[in-house]
Amino acid sequence: MSDRDDVLAQAATWAAEGRKVALATVVSTWGSSPRPxxxxxxxxxxxxxxxxxxxxxxxxxxxxxxxxxMDEGKPRLLDFGVSDEQAWEVGLACGGKVQVFVERLS
Structure with missing residues (x-):
């Protein structure tokens, strides 16, 4: 079973238990990003x-x-990024960008 399958199985379990559940998915990356x-x-x-x-x-x-x-029900596309210059200032080799889509499942 892959990590993705584990996450989706956990989401299904929590939803079946009647919990509020949201799923966040990395939809795009550029440059340095810890997760694909x-x-x-x-x-x-x-x-x-x-x-x-x-x-x-x-x-x-x-x-x-x-x-x-989860409270509002409206999905969101989140943008996070750091320029190469900002990265250098905090000790990173290069900058990067990641977009994450967040949606309510139950």
């Missing part, structure tokens, strides 16, 4: 999660957005 397009993260209404769309502050921001999407 297609990577997924499932979040429930209590903030439990499985999978990964990035790491660090991006993942925290995605979880916050997912909790709002």
């Amino acid at each position: 397009a297609g990577s997924q993260l499932v979040i429930d209404g209590d903030g439990r999660m499985q999978g990964s769309v990035s790491g660090g502050c991006i993942e925290g921001a995605v979880v916050r957005e997912a909790l709002e999407v």
Whole structure:
């Protein structure tokens, strides 16, 4: 079973239990990105999660957005990025961009 299958199975389990569930999916990347397009993260209404769309502050921001999407029901396309110049200033080799689509499943 792949990581993606695990995430989707967890989403189905949580939805069957009557929990609010949101799914975040990396839809595009450019430059340096910790996770490839297609990577997924499932979040429930209590903030439990499985999978990964990035790491660090991006993942925290995605979880916050997912909790709002669960309440509002409207999906969101999130853009995160850092320029090469900004990356150098914080000790990274290069910049990058990632887009994450967040949708409510139940």
